[in-house]
Amino acid sequence: MSLTIGICRVQLRLPENHSLKGKRQVLKSLVARLHNKFNVSAAEVDDHDSWQIASLGVAYTSNDERHTASVLAAVISFIERERPDAEIIDFETEIIHV
16 A cells, blocks of 8 residues: 655745734634635745744645645645635745655
8 A cells, every 4th residue: 555645835924914823823724614615735845033024834644645635735725715815926836656
């Protein structure tokens, strides 16, 4: 049996945010919604001291590469659609076979 791990790094711009506290609130809500909707692991991975830029790491595991890629693509679409206050600047996805 083959296991795939999908990793996605998403860089966000939070133009309406004006403090680190506000950034934490946006990210905490987003991470919880991603986990609940897609059963992914997500966390802030960089840009900790900037209140208008955030980098999220998202991970998902499955035994089907296409499913893993599909879930990560759905995560990106969800952020774009559901969080207009979090503009995606860039993202990169990698699928690892174990």
